[in-house]
Amino acid sequence: MKISGGEIRPGSVIEHNGGLWVAVKCNTVKPGKGGAFNQVEMKNLMDGTKLNERFRTVDTVEQVLLEKKDFQYLYEQGDALVFMDVESYEQLELPQEFVGDRARFLKDGMMVTVQLYGEKPIGIALPDQLVLEIVEADPVVKGQTAASSYKPAILENGVRILVPPFIATGERVLVDTNELTYLRRAD
Known part of the structure; x- marks a missing residue:
């Protein structure tokens, strides 16, 4: 879905420069001369790099809608964490570094939400x-x-x-x- 550069808000996931980016901070700037623009601080969902980009209101970007699915944590297997899709009962293995330090909070049977882009997991949310x-x-x-x-x-x-x-x-x-x-x- 196409949106204008001025509609980007924190939490928006957009496709930019061939990658998936999540907007972390947005600041609308209205200079005295010239048109307004949206100064956006973004983080790459795949490799974690950061980028500051200016989007004018006439610029259009592709907003990406992520699928969120509920998974149940099953067990740790080597360097991987195994989760089960609660609807299809299919298992998903994620590397420990994907979950990061929050992996220490995982308990057997805990429900988590995994964000998927297509079939590829790009984010995980534990209970708050x-x-x-x-x-x-x-x-x-x-x-x-x-x-x-x-x-x-x-x-x-x-x-x-x-x-x-x-x-x-x-x-x-x-x-x-x-x-x-x-x-x-x-x-």
Whole structure:
């Protein structure tokens, strides 16, 4: 679907210079002289390179619509992670570097969303929040509660986060998987 350069918004996926790019930041500029343009910071979906490009309102680009499918995480096999399509039961193997550091949050049976372009996976989204157990937390130091100080803690998957002083080892907490931050105690 063709759109004008002025219609590009953050999150838009476009075809540009023979590659797939996602708009990260957009800034409409109206100079005193000449026509307005959209200054777009983009990231290549295939190799992760970044590009700053100017699109005038008369320029047209091809907007790409990605298919999103639900997959269930099954297991780790060597350097690959195996997922199952919940509709067709077909298995999909993705390299660990495709998922990145967030692979440590994967648990057996977890549902994820995979973005596909044609049949090729180009992105994966884990749940935004997960309940995890604290396996190691520093003890509370008296007098530390005067200021809003946080202490380091280690989650069951080995990820280190900062938690409030009242959180102890063995407690279950809600964690933001995108920012790697403590949200609150789990119910």
